Amino acid sequence: MGYISIIFYGQARMKDRLPFNLRTPLVLWSGFLCIFSLIGSIVVLPEFYRTYKNHGFIATFCSDSFRHEKHVFYWYTYFTLSKVLELIDTLFIVLRKQKLIQLHWVHHALTMCFTFFTASNPPGTTRYMVGMNFAIHTIMYGYYCLTAMRIRIPRIISIMITGGQIAQMIMGLYIHSYVLMSIIFGFDSCDCSTRHCIAGFLVYALYFYYFVSFFIEKYVTGSGRHKQTAKQMDKPMIDTGSTPEHTTNKIIDLNNNNGLRMKSE
Template identity: 35%
Template sequence: MEKVWPAPNVTSEFINAYNFEIFNVASACKSLIKCRPLMLTVIGCYLLSVVISHRAMKSARPMELRSSLLIWNTLLAIMSAIGFIRTFPEPFHIITQQPSGVYKAICTYEFHNYATGFWALISVISKIVELGDTAFIIFRKQKLIFLHWYHHTTVILLTWFGYEAYDPVFRCFVPMNYFIHAWMYTYYALKSQKISVPSVVSMAITATQITQMFVGAGLSIYSLHILMNTNDLCHRPLRNVFLGLFIFGSYFVLFLNYFFHAYFRPSKKTTSKIVKTN
């Protein structure tokens, strides 16, 4: 039986969709399914290019790229801020104003608006665009850690598979991610111009990243409970639940380890202590 995708609302009491945000949900999901091999190829090429370019830069001078970094980080910060403004009203309204709000926000399409679905799709596409973060690290000859490229590749899988199924949990994950990115890219835009930012800011952003991973794992555990132990309807595919549990769980452990080593273990001074993730 062919999957039936929901038809979101154009207008609602918490947010109204603009004309450019109204789109064919089923067509978008089917396009992602059709382009899955291309997505996997992009990930493979990304990993290969990381290895090749990292070796090639060993004998090269580090590049400054200050102007490019300012433009790159500023545009991503603005996009993330707009994405948060457009996606936050829906889960906030459902969780705070509706009975069984957490369940409805995670497992159902009730009160769903086109604006949320559109900016969730933009979020998926942006995960590929943000692979450019790694290029700046390599060309500037900064330290490229495992957490950085592991997060970049796995979050593409997580969001891509999620949108293929039009997973309702996206309405919770996307605004969290946009919120953190708005502050993270603003931080990096300032740092690229050598503007002094208090260390407590970077510490707060990293702590918020860890919180996001904890919440993501928690949503997966809650979804698994609904699917396995109750008779309540949940539109989340079991594959996505297990994938989310594994990926968010691994993020939580890796980010917590990074947080400890960056802020509480004596080490050489670094340019920044925030892991630039997407």
């Protein structure tokens, strides 16, 4: 609730203020999260592969054997803590007076809550949540870093990132459905409690709805003006990218003597 309150308080405070030009901090922040996610991927994905190779596909989401590899489990903890840091993404949007879509703050708030909910006793399904999220975020934050540097990225990359996020939700729905059925009918033994399984299924179902709706609106049925804007400066989900087009010709100069002055780029 504190996060959501700060969002709307911040937007109210910024209503009659000029947007901050935080391009350099955004480049550094996105670059940091990209590198962090890359290291996380390098650590946790090999364990994922070993589990699949030695014990089969079902074990990748039914077994919590990752707990026995300390260096891997440490990164599961870092992953949980990173969900608090990622709330800073929203701060950039508010201070730069960008459009804050509902999906952004719902996704950040709910992901943080669900991650901490599973942290005390992480089930086998956590392997997918952590591994997939690290992998997608490596690409996504790398994309944000480059666009904040004003490096033009082909539109197909944005589409692929959002598509990857949707695939992540589909996989999350599948594994939680399987585990839930195994609990109900007893045909398999999985290291996942009923409450974790139900919570995970509901979270992924909500995300699937949000992400698919976003994809359709942005890439399929968007207005002509919206599509033209997307071609010029496209963004995937959870946008913290560069300054929106309606403010690119007027930004705040923080380096002049007055501290705040409008100038044309």
